[in-house]
Amino acid sequence: MRSYQNNEIVDVIVIGTGAGGAPLLARFAKAGLKAVALEAGKHWDPKADFATDEKEQNKLFWNFERLSAGKDPIPFGKNNSGIGVGGSTLHYTAYTPRPHPEDFHLYSDFGVGEDWPITYFDLEPYFDELEQFLGISGPSPYPWGPPRKTSYPLPPLALNGPAQLMQRGCKKIGINTSPAANAALSAAYYQEHVGWRQACTNRGFCQAGCSTGAKASVDVTFIPLAVHYGAEIRPECFAINFERNGTGSITAVVYKKNGKEERQLCHNVFLCAGTVETPRLLLLNNTANSSGQVGKNFMAHVGLQVWGEFEEEVRPNKGIPGGLISEDMRRPKDADFASGYLIQSIGVMPVTYAAQLARSGGIWGEALRTKMQAFNQVGGINMHGECLPDVNNYLELSDELDETGLPKPRIYFTAGENQKRMSIHGEAVMRRIWTEAGAKNILSHHRNAHTIGTCRMGNSGDKAVVNAAGRSFEVPNLYICDNSVFPSTLAVNPALTIMALSLRTADLFLSQKN
Template sequence: MADADLPSSSATPKPLPQPARSQPTDTAEIVDCVVVGTGAGGAPLLARLAMAGLKVVALEAGPRHDARRDFATDEKAQEFLFWNDERLSAGRTPTSFGNNNSGTGVGGSTLHYTAYTPRPQPDDLRLRTEFGVGQDWPLAFEDLEPYYDELEHLLGISGPATYPWGPPRRRAYPLAPLPLNGAAQLMQRACEKLGIRTSPAANAALSARYYQEGIGWREACTNRGFCQAGCSVGAKASMDVTFIPLAEAHGAEVRAGCFVTEIERDARGHVTGVVYEQDGQRHRQRCRHLFLCAGAIETPRLLLLNRLALGSGQVGQNFMAHPGMQVWGTFTEEVHPFKAIPGALISEDTHRPAGADFAGGYLLQSIGVMPVTFANQVARGRGLWGPALRDYLRQYNHIAGINILGDCLPHPDNYLELSGEPDSRGLPKPRVHFSFHENEERLTRHAEGVMRRIWAAAGAEDVWAFSRSAHVIGTCRMGHSADAAVVNAEGRAFEVPNLYICDNSVFPSALSVNPALTIMALSLRTADAFLARQRRRNQ
């Protein structure tokens, strides 16, 4: 597709000289749906569409792994799980990518997610109504609730019998909570003294063997503590052991190592197919419908590269990342922070803190940590080196942390754009501007105070705070109108009738909870809405 054919856009810099590209091979087969990306956004809808009898093909940029055989209990050896192509982090509080939030391989970022699965609370979706800032979602909690319920039972979420926050659930979690590790016990003990309610967290790792229709038995968590470096047991509900096998059992085709570069359209502007690179060869896959589920960086990047669906001016805008400060302390007790799921204990008492000087709120989670991740944070956060570094890290087995996950408002100066720097494929690297503004700073200050009080009550020494941001959200927001949003509440692009987007890019607000469960819920909902529309058309 020649650049000259495309309308110009102020959101896109002058394109880089493109490397000479051969004609793609083309089978001429037209499939019903192509899904780009196999993470929490792509995999659930892939399964749903395949189960409805559609011919679906998923294109995944990364490889397919055999986790049981290939995943080592070693952080460095597992770096292949991360999206390691360089992104440029700009702004006053630049956010980091790679192991912080970006995965690759069949299963996407769920290969290294921590599998925290709290539901948002209903007011999370009505931030503007409640506070007059940020955005409301174009759908309500009640629209997502049936999907949360379905997912919790399909994935086998381990969680408490009764959860102290949010609306009551129609069914209890299917499995008992995972055991509390040292960090969780320390936090629980201190919170009890301070009158802060806590609960074992909901987690998508199995506390007991679990059977799934269409998938089979999955084994229980062995407390390896390596969730963020890949689960070698199959206990963690990453997409490669849940929705992907389910989809494949129903005829979906998953092609690994396929990097999509072009989205082709006809004269009406409807998508006709995609062109992707696999092993250095270019291929075309024609389709009737396209689902972009490549995450909040690669999805808008693809749209910007292809100058597609840019009319709202919102593609790449509203970039958000959760304020995710961690507070670490040293304890006389042995903690062994690598053991068991890192975040076993949660509190949502800070969801809407009384007297807060900010909009939204945050949750608190106890955290264990793998040694290299911790050492990296000590280097960045404390700047220790030489003997001071070695001495501090000798305390590793006595370290425990708490972290928050807080709401983030959209700001005009937080956005993604294409840079002028080419990547190894000759495509422009994305540049992501991110700065905490007053709301994120106030929320973080409040949270730091609470976390320091908790660790003081637990008897911690040498307490320090590491300010960071987590998750990538919001670059193709959903909304009610084509002037203000890229997709509607069903994930369908306003400008391109056979283009759907489903990943964390469509979130209108950040939600003060981990996003994976909600991405999966949106994925199933998007698939159901699509299937209902197809049925109406066929009647």
């Protein structure tokens, strides 16, 4: 791997190596820029370091303590905040549905939420490119959304127990389903400058880290590509500050390595640390916040899950967890809410399932032990629905310090009326599907999934932190590219859209530079 000195002025520093940071890093390196990525966590070797064990794999989560406030406090850490080279893609479940064109103009359609300053069609070429590069397994044609210019490069993964059950239940009540698009390989796949990646072996442990390289986390896709083209990855380097010149431009990023402060000189900074760490770094240094929007409009998808016990053996730990999808509820005809949601079948691992029964169901003692005896017969189904931005949902810095020595972020979140109505609608639909599929002892688990927002993009520096190209309205050489810039949540799992934004941000930057 190429490396740079701290006192060498590199073209770009990328902070964070997840879905936001890794694709643009690879783009910049390919264009010949001197590019350095700072990553707070370790650079794992999945085969040697990833155990098939949920508890051990907590090391993939951002576990420095955050304070959760509001009426619906968000549990952080597990499965919504990653650390390590690859970021949250290390633990994402590999769901890669595309957003739909109408998701980008919610305000125009419903008079609530926000319009994006870009359209679906600005991102479409990047979706096409990403699906080919990552080796997405999925159905062609895809049954929902506008016609596609490209087909998924690989056929869908095999349906596991929960997927077959959802298919059965939906068929009985006339809901359309399809095998889902997943960023895990249904056959061996070759990527230039990355090499061969082998087909998924149905371990089902996507959320605990893929040890085989079948899942397209960015540590096995964009990161090796970036390194091939000359980028330097600096793991265990935690960015804490910026040095700025008289014109307000950033001249260096200060970071902690082995407890000591170092500073890397640079021409440009791409901040890709996610919905919590990106605004925290900006607030800590009072940077890029003339709009007052940094930390505002924290959002999380309506993510209700429904579990049931079946007569058949389901063994929900096996196979790609999200095998089947329905997007029939994107704009339900009987909706008393704006926007909509998608439904996915879900597999689960025992510790995650037991912890849900405990925390959300309040089940313990003999009742919990007995319930867990039916683990092999459990199947799940969940929704991901739009969350509207709300000024009362925000992130601030607290007075308490975390393990890094910096103030802990405090995040307020209360689900609004629109989300409550959508959740009720989704719960009724999913309970019906599960009943028709033959489920007994149905349980709902209310939750808000995916962290989104806090540094929104927009057309005006009064109302947004970055413009449509991801550039700060205030600091001329600072760009943000991650889930924090989303003005609205979109009703899909966010990873694919973050990666598409990342490639677009890179291309706009490069075209401006040339």
